[in-house]
């Protein structure tokens with residue numbers, strides 16, 4: 001079996017719990033993972049508690065087949081839920097191994113196998129709390145800079161999952177906002193644009209020319225969003241294991257940033273269409289495959305974002321097979 005540690009930075013402890021106590025921790029983890037964010041709030045995952053182990057599957061009924069035909073965002077969404085569940089388990093002192101895409105059960109995204117226990121750290125507890133405190137902040141960020149060292153810390157964390165973080169050069173940001181505006185349009189009427197997308201990709205149009213005539217680019221105004229940094233998450237591979245890892249890294253960055261009192265706004269629309277993927281690829285210097293862009297910055301104090309609703313935990317778990 002391809003067993004990995006819970007999160008790359010954790011070590012095991014020796015104590016074992018009763019089956020009932022293990023199941024309780026696993027159910028709490030499912031509930032906590034229900035706070036995981038997802039594109040369009042699709043929550044495209046299903047959990048099953050089975051023989052004192054937790055199984056994670058993608059919910060194919062929630063796949064956006066036009067925008068996400070290969071299941072990249074579907075799998076990335078599962079990665080976010082997986083990391084949330086592992087953070088919750090860590091905070092409960094439950095050690096576990098994770099088998100990602102286990103070969104013995106095709107279709108399973110991950111199996112969480114509980115083992116010993118350990119003493120949760122203050123950071124474990126703080127990360128758990130971050131799940132309920134965190135919001136996607138779509139407001140412009142303050143001009144206060146992101147504290148020095150933050151981006152490097154997030155980059156190192158991502159690399160422990162084999163995912164890379166490249167920060168967009170401020171000089172590219174106008175082009176990037178053009179992509180975002182254009183990608184949003186394409187996402188809304190993708191079928192109608194498919195021919196145009198293919199043609200545009202072949203013609204190597206200058207980036208700014210992609211902006212539709214008269215389109216409001218939503219560029220931040222003077223002094224707005226001044227402290228925002230834009231991080232592209234990418235991997236050398238474009239396969240389910242890379243998409244899942246990108247989701248785990250997304251979760252990990254969102255929670256870490258929340259603890260550091262930073263806000264993050266994930267943007268997947270910029271990598272959803274073939275043309276926007278190609279363009280972000282060009283910003284990466286034509287290496288690797290981009291999974292998402294994270295806009296990170298200091299929030300403006302008087303602009304709180306209310307919590308977004310979630311599906312009920314029962315909707316995320318199929319009928320019990322009676323084996324747990």
Ligand SMILES: Cc1cc2nc3c(=O)[nH]c(=O)nc-3n(C[C@H](O)[C@H](O)[C@H](O)COP(=O)(O)O)c2cc1C
Pocket residue numbers: 036037038039040041076080134135136137250266267268269270292307308
């Ligand atoms: C992987 C991912 C991609 C997202 N992409 C976009 C996006 O392209 N545009 C957008 O407005 N919001 C995007 N979001 C934000 C979601 O809409 C938001 O997470 C969801 O509504 C839940 O809200 P919350 O994060 O405040 O809990 C994305 C979120 C995730 C996790």
